[in-house]
Amino acid sequence: MSREHRQDPGDFPATASDFVGRGPELDRIRTLLLSSARLITLTGMGGIGKTRLAAEAIGRFRKSTRIPVHWVRLARLAKGSDFTAVEEEVAHAVLDADFSGRSAWSALVDKLTNTTSMGRIPQTLVVLDNCEHVLAEAGSIIAALLEAAPGLVIVATSREPVGWVDEHLVVVPPLSRPQALALFRQRAELTGHAVTDADAVATAELICQHMDNHPLYIRLAAARLRRQPLATILEELSGGANDKRMRWSPAWQVGTDARHQRVPDVIAWSYDLCTDMERLLLARMSVFAAGHDTDHEQGDNLELDVGADLEAIEAVCADEDDGEGTRDGTVSVVKEEIEGLLERLVDQSLASLHRSGTSVRYSLLETIRVFAHQRLQEYSTGGTGEPERVATRHRQYYRNKVLQAYVEWFGPAELDLLKWVRASWDNILVAIEGSLTAPDESATGLEISVGLIALRVPFFNGSLRETRQWAERTLEASHTLTPQPTDLQVVARSLIGGVSLWQGHNANAERMLDECVATYAADSAIRQNWRQTPEIDLGLSAAVDFLWGQELMLVHRDPAAISVLARAREKSRTVGDRGGEANCGIIESMAASFLGTPEQALEIAQHNVENFTASGAQWLKSWAELMWALALTKHGDSNAALTAGRQALANLLSIRDPWGAASAVHVRCWALARIITESIAAGSADGDELAALATETARLLGGARTLRADLGTDIGALKPFADETDIAIDVARSLLGPEAFAAAEEEGSRLRSELNEVERLALGTLPMNDVSTEDADATDTLSEWDELTRSEQEVATFAAAGWTNTAIATHRGTSFRTVDAQMTAIFQKLMISSRDDIIRFVPGDLIDQVRKQSARRLHRSGARPPRPRRG
Numbered sequence: 001m002s003r004e005h006r007q008d009p010g011d012f013p014a015t016a017s018d019f020v021g022r023g024p025e026l027d028r029i030r031t032l033l034l035s036s037a038r039l040i041t042l043t044g045m046g047g048i049g050k051t052r053l054a055a056e057a058i059g060r061f062r063k064s065t066r067i068p069v070h071w072v073r074l075a076r077l078a079k080g081s082d083f084t085a086v087e088e089e090v091a092h093a094v095l096d097a098d099f100s101g102r103s104a105w106s107a108l109v110d111k112l113t114n115t116t117s118m119g120r121i122p123q124t125l126v127v128l129d130n131c132e133h134v135l136a137e138a139g140s141i142i143a144a145l146l147e148a149a150p151g152l153v154i155v156a157t158s159r160e161p162v163g164w165v166d167e168h169l170v171v172v173p174p175l176s177r178p179q180a181l182a183l184f185r186q187r188a189e190l191t192g193h194a195v196t197d198a199d200a201v202a203t204a205e206l207i208c209q210h211m212d213n214h215p216l217y218i219r220l221a222a223a224r225l226r227r228q229p230l231a232t233i234l235e236e237l238s239g240g241a242n243d244k245r246m247r248w249s250p251a252w253q254v255g256t257d258a259r260h261q262r263v264p265d266v267i268a269w270s271y272d273l274c275t276d277m278e279r280l281l282l283a284r285m286s287v288f289a290a291g292h293d294t295d296h297e298q299g300d301n302l303e304l305d306v307g308a309d310l311e312a313i314e315a316v317c318a319d320e321d322d323g324e325g326t327r328d329g330t331v332s333v334v335k336e337e338i339e340g341l342l343e344r345l346v347d348q349s350l351a352s353l354h355r356s357g358t359s360v361r362y363s364l365l366e367t368i369r370v371f372a373h374q375r376l377q378e379y380s381t382g383g384t385g386e387p388e389r390v391a392t393r394h395r396q397y398y399r400n401k402v403l404q405a406y407v408e409w410f411g412p413a414e415l416d417l418l419k420w421v422r423a424s425w426d427n428i429l430v431a432i433e434g435s436l437t438a439p440d441e442s443a444t445g446l447e448i449s450v451g452l453i454a455l456r457v458p459f460f461n462g463s464l465r466e467t468r469q470w471a472e473r474t475l476e477a478s479h480t481l482t483p484q485p486t487d488l489q490v491v492a493r494s495l496i497g498g499v500s501l502w503q504g505h506n507a508n509a510e511r512m513l514d515e516c517v518a519t520y521a522a523d524s525a526i527r528q529n530w531r532q533t534p535e536i537d538l539g540l541s542a543a544v545d546f547l548w549g550q551e552l553m554l555v556h557r558d559p560a561a562i563s564v565l566a567r568a569r570e571k572s573r574t575v576g577d578r579g580g581e582a583n584c585g586i587i588e589s590m591a592a593s594f595l596g597t598p599e600q601a602l603e604i605a606q607h608n609v610e611n612f613t614a615s616g617a618q619w620l621k622s623w624a625e626l627m628w629a630l631a632l633t634k635h636g637d638s639n640a641a642l643t644a645g646r647q648a649l650a651n652l653l654s655i656r657d658p659w660g661a662a663s664a665v666h667v668r669c670w671a672l673a674r675i676i677t678e679s680i681a682a683g684s685a686d687g688d689e690l691a692a693l694a695t696e697t698a699r700l701l702g703g704a705r706t707l708r709a710d711l712g713t714d715i716g717a718l719k720p721f722a723d724e725t726d727i728a729i730d731v732a733r734s735l736l737g738p739e740a741f742a743a744a745e746e747e748g749s750r751l752r753s754e755l756n757e758v759e760r761l762a763l764g765t766l767p768m769n770d771v772s773t774e775d776a777d778a779t780d781t782l783s784e785w786d787e788l789t790r791s792e793q794e795v796a797t798f799a800a801a802g803w804t805n806t807a808i809a810t811h812r813g814t815s816f817r818t819v820d821a822q823m824t825a826i827f828q829k830l831m832i833s834s835r836d837d838i839i840r841f842v843p844g845d846l847i848d849q850v851r852k853q854s855a856r857r858l859h860r861s862g863a864r865p866p867r868p869r870r871g
Contacts, residue, residue, distance in 0.1 A: 029061075124151055205823075565588035589608050604692050
């Protein structure tokens with residue numbers, strides 16, 4: 001057997017002094033080593049820390065058991081090395097010496113099956129590090145050795161599974177957020193540029209997130225501090241075409257493998273092992289939104305809001321199959337093969353798989369996406385740039401899906417379609433944003449924006465501000481088109497105006513309505529006087545009449561809103577727009593309750609309940625039930641209104657509709673106030689009962705104020721809502737007295753919206769005596785906490801529970817940049833340098849909520865939930 005380049009059999013890598021975290025993975029590996037597992041494979045993307053983790057875990061295991069360990073460094077072998085080369089490398093690591101002239105295999109088997117004086121075969125541990133580039137050969141040797149040596153346990157590290165029948169996989173995920181930040185600060189100190197103050201820590205945390213909390217990428221980013229300040233490093237991580245991470249110079253010259261010196265080297269090691277079709281698919285997937293790591297432990301319970309489904313990837317990335325697997329003499333990706341190719345990319349740790357109990361989605365982490373997009377630049381099709389071609393297909397796919405969802409949403413598929421929009425939100429925004437930079441594509445972005453609002457997605461997602469701003473940007477961009485998409489622009493203005501009204505931006509809504517009418521009305525006299533005659537049909541589209549009716553109701557409290565909304569509903573029905581007809585019907589019912597006769601209100605509301613229940617549209621049915629509760633509150637049996645309102649609220653909560661749930665809380669306040677008023681007038685209730693009703697009203701009013709702040713709505717601009725709420729305030733305050741009312745309202749305002757405590761109080765499932773609103777132990781920190789705004793407090797609560805900024809933004813329906821800015825403000829106001837410090841400032845009554853948030857399904861850090869404790 002050759003002795004050339006032989007490694008010492010005791011050549012075990014030293015454990016790293018800067019080893020960070022990995023508690024769950026270390027525990028799992030130790031448990032497997034102590035069990036009957038024969039092959040344990042650590043898998044994950046390049047540089048994620050598989051070798052370091054294996055060395056740490058096995059080092060600890062060896063100290064406690066004294067089992068012999070042999071470490072085989074397969075990275076020394078070139079790609080494509082044959083079975084004999086792999087066998088020799090294993091033999092060199094395992095054998096002390098062999099002068100017998102036997103084959104390497106015979107010597108290996110004899111060594112690993114040598115019995116003790118008691119006739120037993122001792123346990124031996126062999127580590128095969130970096131198997132991926134010789135995977136088939138390594139797998140063959142592993143299978144043969146495990147069969148020949150009963151006492152052998154093998155630990156392998158590989159970017160993809162070995163594939164043995166009884167293989168135990170340990171997926172090595174990115175670091176948790178705190179671990180990533182700790183590693184960055186640790187590595188930054190080596191450069192002489194320690195990260196200490198709050199602003200620097202916040203910037204470092206953002207860098208870690210852009211580097212996917214990937215340990216090697218974080219090391220490379222921290223090494224840049226030798227050349228650049230933190231802020232410049234962050235600017236280079238745009239995630240777009242101007243991202244510079246792939247151009248960073250090598251961080252180190254010695255002490256690391258060449259494949260770990262630069263970001264592209266890490267990925268290229270895996271990319272080079274791919275087939276041509278796998279490479280092309282990976283490149284094309286870069287047009288989709290970047291993904292993020294999801295919690296592997298809770299995947300089956302997760303409602304996915306990351307990545308793209310198989311249908312989307314097939315539609316965007318597949319070529320037409322010419323039967324030969326080529327396109328114009330080059331490689332092609334056939335639709336029927338994409339699922340298998342995706343599974344290979346996932347196995348090779350290049351693509352991420354996100355799985356729930358009902359769906360599977362795929363994504364690329366930001367750094368891999370940047371790498372893949374650069375590879376996409378290298379492809380072309382018939383003179384057309386491949387990046388532009390695939391990006392166009394991406395925009396068109398999501399445009400078509402959104403418009404199709406609008407056409408089909410009135411029916412049993414409604415909720416699934418709305419959930420699809422929620423899950424695809426990042427990719428929808430990528431499509432809209434791309435339309436603003438692509439020549440002559442702004443109309444596509446405008447169609448997507450219009451479709452989202454028409455679907456009422458901003459209300460379903462709680463994303464009014466974001467969706468309206470995208471619609472405004474695409475509308476403005478469409479003005480450069482020739483010819484102008486006039487009809488589409490009118491619809492866009494109508495829908496933007498409607499969202500503006502519900503946000504309280506009445507001036508913007510009025511301007512949009514004026515511009516819509518000016519488009520339709522050629523007669524100057526009509527343009528000057530049209531507002532005075534709402535009963536006259538000016539021939540406006542259904543969308544414009546819908547906006548006008550909402551303005552008449554919300555701004556002017558004008559009963560004419562009912563007839564204008566009915567007119568919009570009929571116009572929608574005439575053109576076959578069932579979704580538009582339903583939307584008009586809901587707001588018509590609301591207007592009739594606020595401004596109409598009892599007969600109008602109850603008849604329209606009851607008709608909607610029957611119609612929408614029959615349609616099978618769950619979300620629409622819930623809103624019809626809520627409008628029925630409103631009609632009963634204003635014109636019927638107030639006690640029946642409470643029952644109907646609770647049913648509607650329960651349904652709206654179950655489908656995660658924040659706007660509807662907040663509206664239901666308001667309706668309950670109004671119904672309670674009416675019951676109090678009627679009871680006093682009839683003299684039929686005792687003082688204690690009335691006080692209890694008034695106290696509940698005051699608490700819900702305080703909670704409702706918090707919900708409105710979360711939604712970004714000014715109730716003062718929604719005149720009927722403000723009127724009813726003022727009545728409820730006056731009724732409860734007059735019964736309780738100013739001081740008791742203020743105390744009860746303050747208790748309600750302390751209820752946490754992220755835990756749905758306001759809604760649970762309205763449902764009767766959260767008795768206030770179960771909620772502590774004071775914390776004697778927190779008097780020394782309460783003032784700092786109160787310096788945060790309500791939104792900042794909620795973001796801080798999520799952060800203390802271990803949620804990433806991306807997860808917080810998704811849950812709250814805000815942008816990633818908004819949460820970043822809020823986190824920066826939190827660091828400054830609390831004067832802290834780490835997210836781990838936030839828990840010290842959380843009032844005691846919120847500690848249990850932090851614990852609950854730690855365990856919630858949207859927690860994405862992959863770490864154990866932090867244990868809240870006071871310092």
